[in-house]
Structure formats: C-alpha cells, structure tokens
Amino acid sequence: MKSYLSVFRLRLRMELQYRGAMLGGILCQVFFGLILIALYRTLYASRPQALPLESVVTYVWLQQAFFRMVLSSDDELMDKIRTGGIAYDLCRPVSLYGFYYARIAAMKLTGSAMRAVPMLVFAALLPKGWNIAPPASIPAAALGLCSLTLGLLCVTALENISMGFTMRTLDFRGIRAVMNLLMTLLCGNILPLTLFPDSWQKVITLLPYAQLLDAPIRLYTGQYGMDAAIRVIGLQAGWTLLLILLGTLLWRRNRSRLTVQGG
Amino acid sequence: MSYIEVNDLRKTFVVRKKRARASLFRDKERVEALRGLSFQVGRGELIGYIGPNGAGKSTTIKILSGILTPESGSVLIDGRTPWADRREHVRHIGVVFGQRTQLWWDVPIIDSFSLLRDIYRLPEAAWKRRLDELTDALQLGSLLRTPLRLLSLGQRMKAELCGSLLHEPELLFLDEPSIGLDSVSKLALRQFLQWENRERGTTVMLTTHDMEDIAALCPRVMVLGHGSKLFDGALTDLLSRYDTSRTVTVRFSGKYDLDGLPAGLDVSREGENVIIAYSLRSLPTPVLLERLQRAGEIREMTIQPQNIDHMIADMYREMAL
Numbered sequence: 164m165k166s167y168l169s170v171f172r173l174r175l176r177m178e179l180q181y182r183g184a185m186l187g188g189i190l191c192q193v194f195f196g197l198i199l200i201a202l203y204r205t206l207y208a209s210r211p212q213a214l215p216l217e218s219v220v221t222y223v224w225l226q227q228a229f230f231r232m233v234l235s236s237d238d239e240l241m242d243k244i245r246t247g248g249i250a251y252d253l254c255r256p257v258s259l260y261g262f263y264y265a266r267i268a269a270m271k272l273t274g275s276a277m278r279a280v281p282m283l284v285f286a287a288l289l290p291k292g293w294n295i296a297p298p299a300s301i302p303a304a305a306l307g308l309c310s311l312t313l314g315l316l317c318v319t320a321l322e323n324i325s326m327g328f329t330m331r332t333l334d335f336r337g338i339r340a341v342m343n344l345l346m347t348l349l350c351g352n353i354l355p356l357t358l359f360p361d362s363w364q365k366v367i368t369l370l371p372y373a374q375l376l377d378a379p380i381r382l383y384t385g386q387y388g389m390d391a392a393i394r395v396i397g398l399q400a401g402w403t404l405l406l407i408l409l410g411t412l413l414w415r416r417n418r419s420r421l422t423v424q425g426g
Numbered sequence: 427m428s429y430i431e432v433n434d435l436r437k438t439f440v441v442r443k444k445r446a447r448a449s450l451f452r453d454k455e456r457v458e459a460l461r462g463l464s465f466q467v468g469r470g471e472l473i474g475y476i477g478p479n480g481a482g483k484s485t486t487i488k489i490l491s492g493i494l495t496p497e498s499g500s501v502l503i504d505g506r507t508p509w510a511d512r513r514e515h516v517r518h519i520g521v522v523f524g525q526r527t528q529l530w531w532d533v534p535i536i537d538s539f540s541l542l543r544d545i546y547r548l549p550e551a552a553w554k555r556r557l558d559e560l561t562d563a564l565q566l567g568s569l570l571r572t573p574l575r576l577l578s579l580g581q582r583m584k585a586e587l588c589g590s591l592l593h594e595p596e597l598l599f600l601d602e603p604s605i606g607l608d609s610v611s612k613l614a615l616r617q618f619l620q621w622e623n624r625e626r627g628t629t630v631m632l633t634t635h636d637m638e639d640i641a642a643l644c645p646r647v648m649v650l651g652h653g654s655k656l657f658d659g660a661l662t663d664l665l666s667r668y669d670t671s672r673t674v675t676v677r678f679s680g681k682y683d684l685d686g687l688p689a690g691l692d693v694s695r696e697g698e699n700v701i702i703a704y705s706l707r708s709l710p711t712p713v714l715l716e717r718l719q720r721a722g723e724i725r726e727m728t729i730q731p732q733n734i735d736h737m738i739a740d741m742y743r744e745m746a747l
Contacts, residue, residue, distance in 0.1 A: 169544030177532055239531075251528040253493040254521045255545050256513045419495055 166257050167265040174269035178277070185277050188231065192282060196227040200293055214357050217296050218384050222355040224286040224295040225380045231274035232315060232375060233346050235322050237267055241335040244326065260414040263326060264407075268319040299385025306392050307383035313399040314375040318346075320406035321371055327413035351377045357386070371406060374399045427502075428466035429629060430490070430597075435463040435499035437485055437653075459485040460496065461653040469596075470627045472619070474644030474661070476634065478742050482653040483633045487599045490631075491521050503597065517546065520595035522586055524602035529574045535585045536570040539592060546593035553592065560588045563618050580611035587615070591622065598622070600632045604639055616642050637734040651745050668737040668744075670707055673730045674714065676700045682722025687714075 200220050207216045240263060243249050252259060286295040298304035325342050329335045347353050349372035356367055356377045367373055378395045381387050387395060437460040442452045459482045467473055477483050488494040490501060492508035492515045501508055506515045529538040543553040561567045564584040569577060577585060583603060590598065600619075604612050616639060622628050632644060640647060640661060647664055649657040657664050677698050684693065684700070692703040704714060711729065718724060 165547065166541075166545040169541050173530065173533065173537055173541050176537065177530065180532055248526050250488065250493050250523060251521070251526060253512070254491055254516050254519070256517045257545055258513075 166255075167261050170262060171265040171269040174266050175273045178270060178273035185274075188274075189278050189282055192227040192230050192278065193285065196223055196282075196286065197293075199223045199227075204292065212358070216292070218386070219355055219358065220293065221296045221384055222351070222357060222380050224283065225383065226350075226352050226355070226376055228279040228282045228286070229275045229311070229376055230352065231278055232271045232318060233350055233352055234343055235325060235339050235346075236274065237270055237322075237326075240266065240326060241329055241339075244329050245333055245335070249330075259418075260323065260411050264319055264323050264410075267322050267326075268315060271315060271319060271322075296384070298383050303383055303385045306396070307379045310379035310382050310396055310399060311376075313396065313403060314379055317371055317399055317403040317406060318375045320403055320410055323410045324406060324413060327410060327417055330417045346372055346375075349373060350375045351380075357381070368395075369398070371402045374402050429469040429471075429504060430465075430467035431500070431502040432466070432486075432490075433464050433500045435460050435486070435489065435496050435501065437482075437489065437494065437496045458653055460489075460499075462499070463650070463653065463655055464499075465648060465655060465658060467629065467631065470623070470629055471646060472623045472630045472632070472644050474632050474634070474640040474647040475650065476637075476640060476647060476738070477650035477656075481650040483650055484601055486650070487521070487601050487631070487633060491519055491599055492516055517593070518595055519597045519599065520590035520593070521599045522583075522590045522601065522603050524583070524600070524605040527574070527582065527586060528589055529582075529585055531575050532573055534571045534573050535566075535577070535589075538574070539570075539589060542589055542592050548593055556592055556594060557588075560591055563621060564588055564614070579606045580608055583607060583611065583615070587618070594626070595628065597629045598631070600630065600634075602634050603632070604634060604636050612636075612639070619643060637738055641734060649741070649745075651742070656745055664741070665734070665737050668740045669732055671703060671705050671732050672711065673701060673703045673732075674718075675728050675730070676702070676718055676724055677726040678722040679725040680723055684721055686720055687717050 200223055203216065203219050203223070206212075207219075212219075243252070249259075252262060255262070283295060287297075288294070298307060322342075325335075325338050328338050332338065349356075349367055349370055351357075351373070356364060356373060359367060368377060378399055382392055382395070436458070439457045439459055441455045441457050443455055463482070463486065475483055475486070485494065489496050490503065490508055492512040495509040503515065504518065506518075508515045529535055530541070539557060542548075543550070548556075561570065564587065566581075566584055566588055569581055569585070574582065574585065583606075587603065604615060607615065619630060619632075620643065623630050630643075632639065634640060645660060647657070647659065647661045648655060649664065678700070682700075687693070687702075688709060690708070694701045702714070718727070
C-alpha cells in the first residue's frame with residue numbers, strides 16, 4: 164500500500180509545479196462558467212423552468228470547478244505506453260493497475276483541488292443570481308464530499324480502463340476523444356443533467372459518468388433526500404467496484420500479450 | 427544448478443506491415459525474435475551479451491526480467507520463473523534500459539529515489555546507507571536536488587544506474603547503458619560496475635554495442651544472431667579467429683625503397699608516414715619487419731592491432747547476420 168501512496172504523493176508534488184497551467188485553467192473555467200450562466204439566465208428570462216435558476220447556477224459552478232476531474236489528462240502515461248517506457252514499471256514489485264490507479268487519482272485530485280478552491284471562492288463572491296449557493300445543509304455538504312470522493316475513485320477506474328485499451332491500440336487519441344465526449348456530455352458538464360428530460364435522467368443518472376460530479380452536486384444542493392442519498396452512494400460504490408474489477412482483469416490479460424514498443 | 431538457467435527459449439512477435447502506400451490493408455508477419463535460446467550463468471558472473479541490431483538481445487533481457495512472456499521454453503533464475511513470479515522476481519533484480527528513463531522528469535532525482543524506496547519497501551536506514559554508497563561511487567551527491575530534466579545525458583545515466591541499484595539487486599541487467607556517454611562517464615561507469623560486481627558479488631548481464639566496454643569488463647561473452655546463440659566463451663577466444671590483420675606505420679629517416687616488400691600489400695602514404703596493412707595469414711610480422719629494415723633506416727614505427735569493431739563486423743558478416 165505504501166508504494167501506491169508514495170506514487171500518489173509524488174504525483175501531487177509534481178502537479179504543484181505547474182502553476183501556470185493552473186492559472187490558465189482557472190481563467191478558462193471561470194470564463195466558461197460565466198458564459199453558461201449568462202446563457203441560462205437568458206433562457207430563464209424568456210421561459211422559466213421547473214428547476215430554480217439558483218440551483219442551475221450552483222450546478223454550473225461546481226461542474227466548472229472540478230472540470231479537471233472529468234477529462235483524461237495523463238498524457239505522460241499514455242506516451243509511456245505508446246513508446247515502451249512502461250517496461251520500467253513492469254520491473255517493479257507492484258501491481259501495474261494499482262500503480263497507475265494511484266497516479267491517475269493523484270493527478271485528478273490535485274489538478275481539480277488546486278483549481279476548485281480559488282474558483283469556488285470567486286463564484287461565492289459574485290452578485291446574486293450569478294453566485295454559487297452554499298450547501299443545502301451540513302449533512303448535505305458532508306454527503307456531497309463523500310460522494311465526490313467516490314466519484315473520483317469511480318472516474319479513475321474508468322480512465323484506467325481506457326489506459327488498458329491504449330495498451331492494445333497503442334494510439335490513445337481515438338479512445339480519448341470518445342471518452343471525453345461521453346464524459347463531458349453524460350456527466351453534466353455541457354448541459355446540467357438536471358435540465359435533461361426526466362425520462363432521460365432516469366437512465367443517464369444510472370451510468371458511471373453521472374457518478375463523477377452529478378451525484379455529488381445533487382447531494383450538495385439537497386436535491387436528494389436521505390433515502391435517495393443512500394441509494395446514490397450505493398450506486399457509486401457499486402460502479403467503482405465493478406470498474407476496478409473490470410480494469411484489473413483487462414490489465415491482467417494485457418500482461419500476457421504484451422509487446423514492448425521501440426526495442 | 428546454475429543461478430540462471432535458460433532452456434530452449436522461443437519468442438515470436440507479430441509485425442503488421444502496410445501493403446503499399448495509402449493501402450488500408452496490412453499484412454501480418456511473424457518475426458522470430460528468439461529461436462530456441464539456451465544458456466547458463468553462474469552467480470557473480472559479469473557477462474557480455476552482444477549481437478547485431480535485432481538479434482534478440484533486448485527481448486532476452488525483457489524475458490529474463492519478467493516483462494515479456496515467451497511462447498515456449500523455460501527460464502529459472504534462482505528457482506524463479508520471471509514472468510510467472512514477476513512481483514517476487516523483480517525484487518531481486520535491477521534493470522537499466524539505456525534508452526529509456528525510470529526517473530520522474532520534472533522532480534528532483536532524490537524524489538524519484540524516495541519513491542523507489544517505498545516501492546521496494548526498503549527500511550529508511552538501509553536505503554540511506556545504500557544511497558550514500560551509490561552517490562559516492564557515482565559522484566551524484568551534488569545532483570540529488572536537481573530535477574532530472576536539467577541533467578546531462580551522462581549524469582542522467584548515472585542517476586538511472588543509481589535508481590536501479592538502490593534495492594541492492596543480486597542480478598543486474600544493463601541494456602546499452604553507455605549509449606551517448608562521453609569517455610570520462612564511460613570509464614566511470616565501467617569502474618563502478620566492476621566495483622559493484624567485485625564488492626557485492628552482483629551478477630551482471632551487459633548488452634552493448636560498445637566493444638571496449640565488453641573488452642574491459644566481461645571475461646565471458648555471448649554472441650546472439652537471429653535469435654540463436656552463436657558463441658559463448660572468452661572474448662579473446664572469440665576474437666582470435668577474426669584477429670587476422672595488422673597495420674604498421676613507419677617513418678624512415680632519409681631515402682627508402684619499398685620495392686623489396688612482398689607483393690599484394692596495401693601501402694599508403696600520409697605525409698612522411700608509410701602505412702602498411704597486412705594479413706597475418708600471408709605475412710608473419712617478423713618477415714615484414716625484416717624487409718622494412720632493409721628498405722631504409724627506420725626512425726619510428728608502430729604496429730596497430732586490428733580495431734575490435736572491425737573484427738566484430740567481420741564476425742557478423744561471416745556468420746551472415
């Protein structure tokens with residue numbers, strides 16, 4: 164376990180070195196947040212929806228703040244697989260799956276935490292109608308945080324599966340394009356899932372993508388009661404376990420048919 | 427039973443090739459990287475592993491270090507099968523791939539070394555002692571806090587080597603460790619490997635194209651070609667068959683006349699120097715020297731042995747590699 168924690172820690176430290184990228188990311192996400200909110204304000208002005216505008220605004224800010232968790236971004240790892248640098252990782256007395264899982268999780272966690280904190284402060288200071296609302300209650304905040312952690316574990320497992328496929332196709336661009344499209348759409352980043360038709364939402368919220376940010380945000384805004392909260396957290400945990408299991412199997416199969424690229 | 431036992435090892439890769447430019451179809455071609463390779467290595471040996479590009483050297487190393495799984499054949503290293511007992515096996519081995527890096531690019535190398543400490547679960551004190559020992563031997567001390575990306579190639583290779591030896595492996599695989607190193611770094615690397623082998627009894631298997639590395643380090647050499655073993659023994663034995671020519675450079679004082687030399691010699695002139703290349707088979711050195719003394723008054727003379735790279739090239743050619 165210590166080795167996985169250690170790679171997690173090192174990755175955290177590394178992320179902290181890219182402060183310029185962090186600033187750029189924050190500016191970009193703030194910009195997108197403001198544009199989206201302006202859009203929804205116009206929409207609501209002409210045709211009010213069942214869902215209050217305040218919760219849509221809060222939804223948008225939380226989505227933007229944790230955007231870094233959504234996209235797959237460990238290019239270095241992808242390159243390692245493509246060029247054969249993975250050979251070194253195979254010479255370590257660790258499980259490759261766990262090793263990469265820790266690495267991806269660390270990257271997603273620091274990347275988004277470093278951006279989220281300043282962004283949420285900024286979003287809270289905005290005038291009314293543009294600002295992020297505080298959590299519905301203290302339990303809602305706690306449940307949201309717990310659910311966000313599960314979401315991180317779940318999306319890391321999902322990304323590790325696409326890494327596993329990269330080992331077969333050797334070109335990550337196709338997989339990544341598809342994954343990122345599904346991800347941004349079905350996790351509610353492009354359009355809040357709460358604005359999808361109810362019948363669609365029933366299906367979409369069951370998918371693993373919705374476990375990442377949609378579930379924690381709904382818990383944060385108090386949209387789920389206690390019963391629904393337990394069910395959604397159970398669903399998240401279920402997906403996480405299933406995806407970890409699938410990923411482990413995929414990586415195990417990869418081991419036996421491995422070719423190391425580039426001599 | 428030897429420390430390393432390799433028996434009838436076979437590995438095939440499937441290579442996909444485009445049929446023609448812009449064709450959508452690809453042909454699959456099977457490339458036999460290893461065709462029934464067998465050998466033994468004893469504990470504490472320092473063995474050189476050579477062969478032309480594509481001979482299967484790296485494939486062997488990757489199988490022996492548990493990265494690749496062969497089609498058939500067996501490998502036992504200290505009783506372990508590398509690919510089956512990978513996690514247990516890799517605890518005892520160190521690997522350096524000269525053309526890749528195991529250290530993290532953007533962080534000081536000491537951070538990468540700390541990560542390795544945790545990965546191999548080394549006790550802090552043992553790790554510290556070993557790190558001091560290695561940084562002393564490799565003169566890395568002043569570089570520990572420098573990020574890897576700021577190191578020169580030679581410094582990086584030393585850091586890589588240090589990283590591969592932190593967990594005190596009993597077996598070390600080196601896949602072209604001297605690629606791109608300057609002479610000083612190369613000599614330092616050789617010295618260090620000798621020290622590690624002598625002091626700690628580490629078994630070393632060295633793959634390289636640098637024949638001077640082999641000549642300086644390895645009492646035993648294995649030659650691989652087309653996935654099979656072609657030679658296994660002392661380097662001098664290997665070379666004696668191909669060590670067939672000499673070059674002599676002579677400078678005469680005053681006039682000289684080369685007409686008395688045997689016919690069929692490759693004679694060239696460079697300023698005052700006369701350079702004669704001759705084959706030992708057709709012309710023993712004493713005979714040539716005697717003729718040269720008759721040709722004029724010799725002021726200076728050197729005899730050069732054949733370049734080791736040329737010998738190896740001759741050997742590869744003869745073995746049709």
